[in-house]
Amino acid sequence: MDSTVEALAPGTKWMPYLAILGHDLRALWTSRLVRLWLGATALVTLLLVAANWTKYQDATLIASLLFPYLVFPWFFVVVVLGVSPVSGTRAEVLADGILSRPVSRREYLLAAWSARVVLVLGVYLVVTIPALAVVTLAKRPVPDDTVTLWGLAGALVVVGLVLTFLVSLGFLAGTLLRKPLLAAVVLVFVWYPIGVVLNAFSLEEFSPISLSRAMATQLRRPWHAADAQTPSQTKAEDLEALARLREHFFNVFSPAPSQAAAARPEFFESETFRDFSVLRVVLGYGLPSLISVVLTLVFFQRRDL
Amino acid sequence: MTHEIDRLPEGSAPEPAIRTEHLTKIYGQRLIAVNDMNLCVPRGSVFGLLGPNGAGKTTTLRLLLGLQRPTAGRAEVFGRPCGPNAVAVRARIGYLPTNPKLPEDLRPIEYLDLLGKLTRLPREVRRPRVASLLRAVGLLDATEQRIGTFSTGMCTRLGIAASLVGDPPLLIWDEPTAGLDPAARRFTLDLIRELGKTKTIVIATHILSDIDQVCDHLGVMHEGRMIFSGPMQDIQRRMGREDFTLELEGEPEDFSRLLRETAHLEGIEVRVRDGARETQNTASLQVRIADGRPRATALAEVLRLVDTCRLALRAVHSGQNATENAYLQLLQEDEAHGFHR
Numbered sequence: 030m031d032s033t034v035e036a037l038a039p040g041t042k043w044m045p046y047l048a049i050l051g052h053d054l055r056a057l058w059t060s061r062l063v064r065l066w067l068g069a070t071a072l073v074t075l076l077l078v079a080a081n082w083t084k085y086q087d088a089t090l091i092a093s094l095l096f097p098y099l100v101f102p103w104f105f106v107v108v109v110l111g112v113s114p115v116s117g118t119r120a121e122v123l124a125d126g127i128l129s130r131p132v133s134r135r136e137y138l139l140a141a142w143s144a145r146v147v148l149v150l151g152v153y154l155v156v157t158i159p160a161l162a163v164v165t166l167a168k169r170p171v172p173d174d175t176v177t178l179w180g181l182a183g184a185l186v187v188v189g190l191v192l193t194f195l196v197s198l199g200f201l202a203g204t205l206l207r208k209p210l211l212a213a214v215v216l217v218f219v220w221y222p223i224g225v226v227l228n229a230f231s232l233e234e235f236s237p238i239s240l241s242r243a244m245a246t247q248l249r250r251p252w253h254a255a256d257a258q259t260p261s262q263t264k265a266e267d268l269e270a271l272a273r274l275r276e277h278f279f280n281v282f283s284p285a286p287s288q289a290a291a292a293r294p295e296f297f298e299s300e301t302f303r304d305f306s307v308l309r310v311v312l313g314y315g316l317p318s319l320i321s322v323v324l325t326l327v328f329f330q331r332r333d334l
Numbered sequence: 335m336t337h338e339i340d341r342l343p344e345g346s347a348p349e350p351a352i353r354t355e356h357l358t359k360i361y362g363q364r365l366i367a368v369n370d371m372n373l374c375v376p377r378g379s380v381f382g383l384l385g386p387n388g389a390g391k392t393t394t395l396r397l398l399l400g401l402q403r404p405t406a407g408r409a410e411v412f413g414r415p416c417g418p419n420a421v422a423v424r425a426r427i428g429y430l431p432t433n434p435k436l437p438e439d440l441r442p443i444e445y446l447d448l449l450g451k452l453t454r455l456p457r458e459v460r461r462p463r464v465a466s467l468l469r470a471v472g473l474l475d476a477t478e479q480r481i482g483t484f485s486t487g488m489c490t491r492l493g494i495a496a497s498l499v500g501d502p503p504l505l506i507w508d509e510p511t512a513g514l515d516p517a518a519r520r521f522t523l524d525l526i527r528e529l530g531k532t533k534t535i536v537i538a539t540h541i542l543s544d545i546d547q548v549c550d551h552l553g554v555m556h557e558g559r560m561i562f563s564g565p566m567q568d569i570q571r572r573m574g575r576e577d578f579t580l581e582l583e584g585e586p587e588d589f590s591r592l593l594r595e596t597a598h599l600e601g602i603e604v605r606v607r608d609g610a611r612e613t614q615n616t617a618s619l620q621v622r623i624a625d626g627r628p629r630a631t632a633l634a635e636v637l638r639l640v641d642t643c644r645l646a647l648r649a650v651h652s653g654q655n656a657t658e659n660a661y662l663q664l665l666q667e668d669e670a671h672g673f674h675r
Contacts, residue, residue, distance in 0.1 A: 041454040041455075041456065042454075044451050044452075044454045045451065045452045045454065047451070048448055048451035048452055049452070052437075052448055056437070056439065059439060126434075126435065126436065126437065126449075126496075127452060128401060129399050129401060129424065129427075129429040129431070130424060130449060130452040130453060130500075131421045131422070131424045131425035131452065131453055131454065131500070132421065132424075132452050133418075133419045133421050134418050134419065135419070330418055330419070331403070333401070333402040333403060334396070334401040334402065
């Protein structure tokens, strides 16, 4: 930061960052995409809870609520939201309106990234937390489950990190490819086969499918047993339910879901997910998110507007 | 606005507002937008950056703002290097882009307040300044409207206000009169004259009459190169175009007689202006006076002959289209010398 900025009144250092953050949040909130997404997530969550109210135990039902964020279809919305700030016609507007002012590119990017992360996590949590509260606190005609607060927090953090990673990946792709549509299409083609890629590097535990399957284990995990060797808490019916949900996502609201056979799991051969570690997932998604943001900064610094 | 031009102690050489050295911008190894440009804009000047479309004016301005990175060379504003993170440089520049793209969902007060925050202005400074700027550009009546409903003229006026939010000592305005109706254009030019009393202003344009009216320094760009830079008088003097134009009325034979008589005057050339013969009885004559010949005496001699030839003098113009002629000649010379470069 140069001397002019340093000499300014105290308390004004973060003013541009906060101004851009507020402006972007407002612009995002008023966009049709976000409004539609919020409505759709609320509707899907409501239908999932209502359709499975008497069928699944807490952990399975909660895992099914988190499934759309990890696999399909919300990841696409999140990616598109991440792609937009530094690509297409918006780049011209921001060059004329913001980056020709005394604002560094780093300040702009971090503010725009923060706005998207805050918005995505906000929509995710504002819909999910009430649903989780209802599912865990309500008296339902299903056998009692052992979902813990720690397990719940861990599961929310894991999904939140995946969403943050997707925003960061969209940011990087938007900066590199410049065209929002192209960046979104490329990311779809990158994200869908990600399980295969991770499998090739023996990192299958980080794939969205694996995460969604391990979610029930995580939800039942007590605080002291976190990241430690715990006995199997995943039940065979959880796996079957999740497999059914995965294969018949759009049929899950029907009163009588089809009885498709659960596919044999390819990851975590023991089917116990005992080695599922929140810490490893945090690092596995947190570090790439950080790297994506840093790379975006580096590329954006070198880019002509 | 009360920002004073940064003044240095008596006798010390003032740092120019803008200085570029061998500034070059090449896009994708294909297009040379700015070619080895050396430019010096004095503090306190109203500098017109003139050139045809595609000459590299806008690219030059964007290089100064750090929106683009130079391929070679350097640019400085008030002695500080320009670049993407040169926040201090941009704090001293008020930029108005051509047909500014503004956030359509905001209202003018919200937009200017946002820019005030980007400029790190505390609230107690920001709020009164936003109000005074809106009044100054005549948008007080439009504060309830969203920017998306604004006309081109209103957008330009808001863009002008936006460039002044930080009260910067240097204004860079890219084609500020583009697309404006005559009244809005007059308003903008008057504002430039007023602001030019306290600030350094750079105006990029291809409208010669704007330059003629408000600028005291001129830079002419052609195909990415700066082919002339200096005071306005220099370009007019250099081209020897400080002519007079006489608008006369009379019989055709009297015009012929005047042309014959003036042919004998030493150091004075009189001819009918190209395409200026309006009717059989009226015409515009261009009077060119050689260097070293007293202009008042020479003009008096010509006017005496006009009277002798029984022609009626309708008007006398001085330096008519001087800048235009000089500009066009500069471009022609540059084209002709292309091979020598």
